[in-house]
Amino acid sequence: GFKEDIELILSKVNHKTQTLLFSATMPESIMRITKQFQNNPVMIKTLREGITAKEVKQSYFMVKHSDKIEALTRILDTYTTKLALVFCNTKRSVDELFDILVDKGYNCDKIHGDINQAQRLDTLNKFNNGLVDVLIATDVAARGLDIKEVEAVINYEIPTKEDYYVHRIGRTGRAGREGLSFTLLTNKEMKKLQAIERYTKKPLRKRQIPTIEKVNEIKQDKFIRDIESNIANGITEDYSHIINRLYDSGNSPEAIISALIKDRLTFDSSENDKDLNDIIPERRKSSRNRDEDINKSGVRFFLNLGKKDGIRPRDILGAVAGECDIPGTDIGEIEILDKFSFFNAAKEHKNVILKKMNDSAIKGKDVVVELTTSKKQKGSVANSKYGSDSSKRKDSSKSSYRKKK
Structure with a gap:
């Protein structure tokens, strides 16, 4: 963001100097300045496991463009309790998003290049x-910010x-936090996401956009924690005279508390609680070779739920990736039958899948997951983990399972 300023200043220096240049990244434009x-x-690089800090837990949400505002508000209400920095690509987008969030009651502000210093x-x-x-910002306006408490x-x-x-995600996870x-x-x-993963050499975890029911539950928990704190x-000692006046007016403690909660706590309407998570057809194509490796050398699991x-497939993919905290790309072929299903996964995740999935539920139903040696029959068609159900056959597997008590 300050390339032109740097070039102007350095061009005016006409005496001998020692120049030190620091940058989080070294694109060609910066390299031209050094030349x-x-x-x-002499170039000195700090050795790290990756370009991005390991303290930053990186993830993404798949959403339709028309649902992005609703998805953002649910994420803000669910995951952030302190400061959140929201990035847009253009000044216009920053202005529009700022107006929408203010109308929705969020305590927010904005910075971009058209705002004076x-x-x-x-x-x-x-x-x-x-x-x-x-804080809603563009990339240029947020360069170099050092705000310690960005969550x-x-x-x-x-x-x-x-x-x-x-540069963006470097605004959080600072100083070991x-x-x-x-x-x-x-x-x-x-x-674009896949290009970022290649550049940072780190896969991003896919998360599920929380439901309104989950958002309201978290709002309630936070409200209670604040009151207890x-x-x-x-x-509360400073307000005892107000409480006494309310008592003297004949109000019961329950009526007073209910009125205060109604004034302070607003729940989102459950009538609008639609699933905002979108599917990922493109990712299947780009990870075809990875899937083939998993299907050949990975492990195969039996799951006690099926079409009925x-x-x-995306229910199983989301549950396994989310509950076990593993990348969706490490899950291979998913086969949905009438009463049960099979899925393949990279063998390094075997133990965590067996442990985590047997303490989980899918669509409110208890899950039982076991290792199986059952193979897909020749001529049968298995489900793509992003596609629709396509298997119409009955499986001859002798795998059995017990219902949770």
């Missing part, structure tokens, strides 16, 4: 001091360049 203004520079600094100070909960970075729009992604990064993307943007800190339970 133009430095004399035989004094106002930007004022906004940053408010955000840094916790007076603003959500989550949310890519409302996936960045246009891979190094922008590194843990941080979260979430990326919202549509089916058409899967190639105030009671523990003795804050309303189970689809």
Whole structure:
């Protein structure tokens, strides 16, 4: 964001100097500066496991473009309790998103290149001091920010360049603290995500957008924790005279508390609780070789739910990836039969799948997962893990299972 300024300053230096250049990434534009203004520079790289910090837990959500606002608000309500930094690709997008979030009651502000420097600094100070909960920004405006308490970075729009992604999520997980990064993307943007994964050499975990029921549950828990914290800190003592006045007016404790909760706590309407998670057809094509390896050398599992339970391939994929915290690309072929199913997975996940999945449920039904040596019969068609049910045969597997008590 300051390339032109750097070039102008260095071009005006006409005496002998020692120049040190620091950058989180070294794109060609930066390398041109070193060649133009430095004399035989020595490059020093810090050794890390990857470009991105391991303290940052990176994940993404698949969502239709028309559902992105609703998905963002659910993510903000579910995962963030302190400061959240939301990135857009353009100044117009920042302005539009800011207006929408303000209308929805979020304590947020914005920065981008069209906002004057004094106002930007004022906004940053408010955000840094916790007076603003959500800051919406463009890449250029957020370069170089050092805000210690940013809990989550949310890519409302996936960045246009891979190094922008590194700069964005570098705003959290600083100084050894843990941080979260979430990326919202549509089916058409899967190639951009895969380019980011190759660039950072780190797969992103796919998460499920929370339901409104889950959001309301978390809101309730947070509200109760805040009340209990105030009671523990003795804050209620300053308001005893107000409480006594309410009692003297004939109000019961239950009526007073109910009125205060209604004023302070707003639940989202369950009538709008639709599933915002989208499927990922493109990713299947790009991971075909990986799937073939898993199907040949991985392990095969039996699962006690099938078509009659309303189970689809993406239900199994989402449950296994989410419950076991493993990449969806490490899950191979999924075969849905009438009363039970089979799926393949990379063998390094065998133990965690057996442990985690047998303590889980899919669509409210208890899950039983076992290793099996049953093979797919020749001529049968198994389900793509992203496609629809296609197997019409009865399986001759002798695998059995017991219902949970």
